[in-house]
Amino acid sequence: YPDEQIVQQAAGQIPWFHNCMLLDKVKDPEERLWYIQQTIQHGWSRSILTQRVESGLYRRQGEGVLTNFNQTLPQPQSDLAQQILRDPYNFDFLNLGNEAQERELETALIHHIREFLLEMGVGFAFVGSQYPIQVSGKEYRLDLLFYHFRLHCFVVVDLKTVEFEPEFSGKMNFYVSAVDDLLRSPVDNPTIGIVLCKTQDQTVVEYALRDVNKPIGISTFQLKNALPEPLKGNLPSIEELETQLNILSVEIKEGRDIEEQE
Secondary structure: OOOHHHHHHHHOOOOHHHHHHHHHHOOOHHHHHHHHHHHHHHOOOHHHHHHHHHOOHHHHEHHHOEEOHHHHOOOOHHHHHHHOOEOOEEOOOOOOOOOOOHHHHHHHHHHOHHHHHHHHOOOEEEEEEEEEEEEOOEEEEEEEEEEEOOOOEEEEEEEOOOEOOOHHHHHHHHHHHHHHHHOOOOOOOOOEEEEEEOEOOHHHHHHHHOOOOOOEEEEEEEOOOOOOHHHHOOOOOHHHHHHHHHHHHHHHHHHHHHHHHO
16 A cells, blocks of 8 residues: 555545455555545445446546546536546446447446446436437437536537547537537536547547537447357357247147146
């Protein structure tokens, strides 16, 4: 641990089994201290702490996420907004492969809203999916809309199952402007936009955000890894499984009929 006295004071504020798990799974002293501090601050149970450690949360915190918050938000709001982001977001709790489409991803996240909110982090409250907004008589729909009660602002999330493209930031700029005008109250802070993509190129993102005047962050997400190629050929298809299940069902029924006749 970095400072033995500081760590002893911090470690003494979390349960013994939390400390045992951290000593077993986290080898870096500074990282271990960070998890202790987060556990104290957020009241994490041992199961939640374990999940956070196994997902590598310490290494996914917002400092490295590409945003324009420093240019579009005042201090300290810009720093606080940066801290709520992660890269990548870990969606391995979804039963989806890497080829999932945007609507599939959105639907799966809503069906697993508890896990989704845990991954988004403390402070996010879910407002709606495919949230409708009217601009000049035309309806637009936001993939996901949240309210962050610590930042006191709306957060618009746009899901993209492809690599980041420059036009994504322009679309998000439009969404954020609309939410600011139509939903934001006088006591709310400026709305934030987050574009979640499959992959991104840092230079492309930096150019895309350079002259955008609304606060936007670009991050990536991870799904469960696809099956290795050697395994794919050895596993039955859905159709083959259905055929085998039908045969098995018939065999079971015939066996029961014979038993009843005897």
